[in-house]
Amino acid sequence: MKKISAFALIILMGLFLAACGCTDSDTTKVDVNSTQPETQNNSPSITVPEKTNSPNTETESENHTQTDSAPKKILVAYFSHTGNTRVIANQIHEKVGGDIFEIVTVNPYPTDYDSVVDQAKQEQEDNYRPQLKTKVENIDSYNVVFIGYPNWWGTMPMPVFSFLEEYDFSGKTIIPFCTHEGSGLGRSVEDITELCPQSTILDGLAIRGSSVKTAQDDVSEWLREIGMTE
């Protein structure tokens, strides 16, 4: 009787274990092969090469990031006597954002054309630096500075010389734009380069004073060309 019971017990246990064994191995195959291995195989191939390359790649890609996609902190600074350059400054500001700043002299220029022409000529001959009334609060917070002016006697008005000497533009990108009646940027870019030797100076824009109100497309195209908009 005992032998029969023991035999029956062994048979029952065998059946039970066989049943459990089948179910377990099926489950293992489904779980491990269908999901986990894919994830595990993929993650090392994604992670490891990145980590292996990280000392070089990170340095390179960080530099790229800093150069190409570092946030641009933009100042659009301009001087304008009769308002033409202000129109262009506002158009640029609308398209690139940032802050806008008007360079204003302590002593205003005469409104009479002949008087301002004479005064401007004299100031240029004297290499004079007019005193500025308006101040940029924190020039260090900008890395891109647009600088706008009318062409006066072939270059920037002297207040713009004052402005460029008053602040340190080292390491910043300077982008000139001017309005004129035939001379374009004249020799202003050479003068900016001389005043700001440690700055990167991008290609400037020159717009005729009489065309400022219809200059939107020219401004947009130029901003795209110099990489300031997409």
Ligand SMILES: Cc1cc2nc3c(=O)[nH]c(=O)nc-3n(C[C@H](O)[C@H](O)[C@H](O)COP(=O)(O)O)c2cc1C
């Ligand atoms: C004092 C003075 C000098 C100027 N010299 C030149 C010049 O050499 N070449 C030129 O093309 N336009 C010259 N212009 C014309 C201005 O550059 C042009 O009218 C400009 O659009 C004025 O800009 P604003 O309205 O922002 O002051 C001169 C104007 C003034 C008042």
